[in-house]
Amino acid sequence: MSQENQSQPPLLYCNCSYAKVVPEDVKQEVLRQLSESGRSFEAVADLCEMSAKRDPALIELLKQPRLRIAACYPRAVKWLCSAAGAPAPDDAQVVNMRILPADDVMQNLMSNESGEEST
Amino acid sequence: MIATAKMIQRVVLYEAVGAKRLDPSLRHDLMRVLLRGGYSVSRVLAGDRLVPLGHSSLIVLGQFEGELPEKLADDNGSVQVLVRDISGMEPPAIATLVQELASETGEGTAAGWKPWFPVIDYDRCTNCMQCLSFCLFDVYGVTNDGKITVQNQTNCKTDCPACSRVCPEVAILFPKYKAGPINGDEVNADDIRREAMKVDISALLGGDIYSMLRDRSAKAKSRFSKERDDERALKERQRCLKKLQESAGMMDIPGEVLSSLPSLDQIQEKAVQAKQRAADAIELRDRQAGRNQSNAHPGS
Numbered sequence: 001m002s003q004e005n006q007s008q009p010p011l012l013y014c015n016c017s018y019a020k021v022v023p024e025d026v027k028q029e030v031l032r033q034l035s036e037s038g039r040s041f042e043a044v045a046d047l048c049e050m051s052a053k054r055d056p057a058l059i060e061l062l063k064q065p066r067l068r069i070a071a072c073y074p075r076a077v078k079w080l081c082s083a084a085g086a087p088a089p090d091d092a093q094v095v096n097m098r099i100l101p102a103d104d105v106m107q108n109l110m111s112n113e114s115g116e117e118s119t
Numbered sequence: 120m121i122a123t124a125k126m127i128q129r130v131v132l133y134e135a136v137g138a139k140r141l142d143p144s145l146r147h148d149l150m151r152v153l154l155r156g157g158y159s160v161s162r163v164l165a166g167d168r169l170v171p172l173g174h175s176s177l178i179v180l181g182q183f184e185g186e187l188p189e190k191l192a193d194d195n196g197s198v199q200v201l202v203r204d205i206s207g208m209e210p211p212a213i214a215t216l217v218q219e220l221a222s223e224t225g226e227g228t229a230a231g232w233k234p235w236f237p238v239i240d241y242d243r244c245t246n247c248m249q250c251l252s253f254c255l256f257d258v259y260g261v262t263n264d265g266k267i268t269v270q271n272q273t274n275c276k277t278d279c280p281a282c283s284r285v286c287p288e289v290a291i292l293f294p295k296y297k298a299g300p301i302n303g304d305e306v307n308a309d310d311i312r313r314e315a316m317k318v319d320i321s322a323l324l325g326g327d328i329y330s331m332l333r334d335r336s337a338k339a340k341s342r343f344s345k346e347r348d349d350e351r352a353l354k355e356r357q358r359c360l361k362k363l364q365e366s367a368g369m370m371d372i373p374g375e376v377l378s379s380l381p382s383l384d385q386i387q388e389k390a391v392q393a394k395q396r397a398a399d400a401i402e403l404r405d406r407q408a409g410r411n412q413s414n415a416h417p418g419s
């Protein structure tokens with residue numbers, strides 16, 4: 001949605017609510033650190049469900065330049081978004097909570113550089 | 120796709136002009152409780168621009184110091200904005216408040232089901248239609264321009280990744296699957312080798328269904344065909360189920376899916392229909408390719 005400072009990339013957090021594929025401790029710690037950070041962010045219950053429903057909000061969210069998405073494997077997120085008719089822009093960066101520890105996820109989300117996809 | 124009239128209710132935690140910053144632990148608890156309730160949550164800070172996401176209503180929560188913000192940036196008045204002061208309230212009470220407001224707005228929440236459906240990696244897909252001819256539950260379809268697509272996600276059997284095994288290109292993902300590359304992890308050479316051992320639905324279901332069908336129509340000419348077919352169908356079904364159960368470990372097909380499989384006759388009928396759909400799709404695809412070629416080289 002929004003950002004406090006235009007130089008900071010917008011952040012989207014997926015809570016992967018209906019499966020245990022993202023380790024619970026990582027998910028909760030990332031949400032805690034995000035909530036306690038000085039950054040605004042968007043959080044959604046489950047990106048997969050938004051994709052299945054082709055939720056128009058997902059399409060709008062993905063229009064934001066330099067979006068950072070905390071979710072799962074970048075290849076999965078890329079094609080989920082595409083399936084929803086909302087291809088993620090080339091400069092979007094997906095940070096993988098399935099394999100990275102919470103601190104690394106946060107580091108990737110918060111860094112100001114435009115980076116490669118984090119797997 | 121799944122038809123939906125409702126978007127997921129968006130809740131804004133407003134911490135911008137006119138409101139206090141929330142206590143970090145309250146903010147975290149609220150985030151947790153609202154996400155668990157199936158809402159989308161946005162945190163807004165001073166200097167933020169509230170980007171509209173297409174919702175017809177917003178629930179705005181804050182600890183307001185002066186007047187409640189009646190309008191939010193970028194809101195041209197077409198969005199119903201319900202602003203509530205949550206000063207002194209605890210997360211469970213706030214969650215109840217949100218629930219009441221959401222029933223007023225009529226927007227939905229995430230459905231509470233495990234979204235389980237295949238997602239196609241079109242960087243890998245060659246449009247061979249194997250998945251279309253494999254799936255007995257009509258999950259796959261073809262677009263007007265002849266491209267394979269996932270069209271009935273909700274028909275997909277939860278936790279069953281079987282169709283991803285038939286894809287020769289490892290192009291079918293289930294993001295909520297436990298292991299790679301089906302979960303979206305990168306595909307390596309071993310995966311490609313493994314997936315090259317394609318599973319054929321007819322083999323999986325106990326022999327070549329198509330030749331069995333041909334057999335049957337030949338036998339239909341025989342005056343004993345009725346009893347022989349019935350007997351054979353029963354035996355065949357038993358053999359199919361046994362074989363399918365044996366293969367299930369490898370395929371990772373859940374027990375509930377196996378036990379809810381249609382009868383052999385229905386499977387046969389479905390398989391014929393699916394095969395026909397795939398054949399039609401291939402014809403359409405090839406026609407399309409021919410058309411594209413002649414557009415690219417007119418007169419050749």
Ligand code: SF4
Nearest residue numbers: 014016047048072294
């Ligand atoms: S996108 Fe990934 S993290 Fe998000 S709900 Fe789907 S599987 Fe879970």
Ligand code: SF4
Nearest residue numbers: 244245247248250286
């Ligand atoms: S089986 Fe795989 S490669 Fe073939 S059409 Fe389906 S997704 Fe594409």
